[in-house]
Amino acid sequence: YPLRMPSVFALLVCFVAYISSKLNWKNILQIRSSYTFWCCILILPIFICFSELERLYDERSWEKVYRSRSKVGWVTLNNQYKYVYDLNSKNPKFLYNYGAELIIHGEFEKGIEVLCEAKTFLKTSDLFIHLGTAYEGLGKLNEAIQSYEMASNIIPHKFYPRYKLVYLYHQIGDTKKAIRLASELLKSPAKINSEIIVQIKSDMRAFIMKYKE
Numbered sequence: 001y002p003l004r005m006p007s008v009f010a011l012l013v014c015f016v017a018y019i020s021s022k023l024n025w026k027n028i029l030q031i032r033s034s035y036t037f038w039c040c041i042l043i044l045p046i047f048i049c050f051s052e053l054e055r056l057y058d059e060r061s062w063e064k065v066y067r068s069r070s071k072v073g074w075v076t077l078n079n080q081y082k083y084v085y086d087l088n089s090k091n092p093k094f095l096y097n098y099g100a101e102l103i104i105h106g107e108f109e110k111g112i113e114v115l116c117e118a119k120t121f122l123k124t125s126d127l128f129i130h131l132g133t134a135y136e137g138l139g140k141l142n143e144a145i146q147s148y149e150m151a152s153n154i155i156p157h158k159f160y161p162r163y164k165l166v167y168l169y170h171q172i173g174d175t176k177k178a179i180r181l182a183s184e185l186l187k188s189p190a191k192i193n194s195e196i197i198v199q200i201k202s203d204m205r206a207f208i209m210k211y212k213e
Helices: 006-021 034-067 074-088 092-104 108-119 125-137 141-154 159-171 175-187 195-211
Strands: none
Touching (some): 034 074, 092 108, 125 159, 159 175
């Protein structure tokens, strides 16, 4: 991801070129003259400055939309996200935020599309949880299972993706696997014994009692 930022890439090229210039003449990026070297030194900071200013402006436009999400309705907010999308289409944090908002508001297909773009740069447990929610909302249970399994693999101690998997395994007819996972959840220690964790374990007990042979 960092190498997709022009400023970082330019710095890397400059560094490689400088190191190469200290080696023998066969190196591809060898700097042969001090004139070329000093031109690069003078131009590079200007390029980096403009690149970073552009990136900061684009992120600022997204930040304004993000801060307004509690003040405007979804239709207005979605239009604002669409407006800043082109400016931030290579920013994985923006793509994750936009995709999550789409899914939260029930626009599953578009949310999946945006999160799959984010997945190119960024792979987090929360991203796959949102994908699982979207696929489940569309009735694509196998894809939902794959997403929740990925979320669980990234952070194995996380309760929510495994909780969702229990019911999905049951829905596709693999109740034995669902019961095994529910039993594992009951035995799993929680870092913080929150109300959500207490409710999840209560649901797992009820699930086991209902479906255990």
